[in-house]
Amino acid sequence: MSETDGVWQHCANSAIRRAARQLGQLYDDVIAPSGLKGTQFSLLSQIAFYGTNGTPLKPLAEALVMDLSALGHTLKPLTRDGLVELIPDDTDRRVRRARLTALGVRKQEEALALWREAQGRFDTVFGAERSAEMRSLLGFISSPDFAKAFRATKPKPGA
Amino acid sequence: MSETDGVWQHCANSAIRRAARQLGQLYDDVIAPSGLKGTQFSLLSQIAFYGTNGTPLKPLAEALVMDLSALGHTLKPLTRDGLVELIPDDTDRRVRRARLTALGVRKQEEALALWREAQGRFDTVFGAERSAEMRSLLGFISSPDFAKAFRATKPKPGA
């Protein structure tokens, strides 16, 4: 931390957050006309993936690598605006299943077109190949395996 | 979005946020004993970089690729806890310079040792070389050049 000018040049965590802020802004700007934020679009898309039966919140949170309560909070504005609904589960009364409403489906589709534009720009600027590899690396970092390995690496290696 | 199971496998923005959440958790767990969050450590470290004269908030926000007002808010708990102080600028009375207090310096150093542990684990699990390359790619995404290119790519390329 002596010659250059940024922590993120040494810290993976700082670097990824910084990049996430930038990318978030960039995608948000493109998706904004739909009235959704990038995070909301991701969430709607993931819910859409589970189809008409919806999905319990727990596995949804896990898929998003997100705290369950955080998911609950994030869902609030979406249920309030009628894009998502929480329906009871047939066999487990603790469970609430999230699924898109008709409006939610429309909104997601609307935002999807805009998202394609954003993703297209990203691939163009970053390179489609590097883009795919980057997502793969990020996928690894997001995996339970990575978390497990990270936490297991208790003894500080010479690194 | 038909065969697999996640938006992030196609969306750079979702992928990076998901990875940022995971990495945030992992680093936070390691750094927690210092009483700081990873984000706060990054911020303190960046302020520390500017030395005893501190730095105006504007360039600090730019360096962090963060909205100026967001930076102001993020600084609140740190000034409240006496780790950072905002001092007036000699030549421009609009400017407030952020710099670490003595306590802030101590805390940053304390967290730095823990951070080394976390970063060491990351490099071990991810591979030191890939780690460096990853930071480099993330650095590019965070750069003004990238943002400019992204925004300039108005016409949707076939992608």
Next chain:
DNA sequence: TGAATTTAGTGGTATATGCCACTATATGGG
């Protein structure tokens, strides 16, 4: 020099996200 414009920060409001405490429900033994 005085008015118009730009720049640095602040404060309000809203979403994003995590932790903890708590409720309701399900499950696994005796």
Next chain:
DNA sequence: CCCATATAGTGGCATATACCACTAAATTCA
């Protein structure tokens, strides 16, 4: 079948982060 424990969500609280409107101060320019 009843209790101890585990599991799914909720709600409160705190930080992270963005946008907008607004103030104060500097800068530009006629």
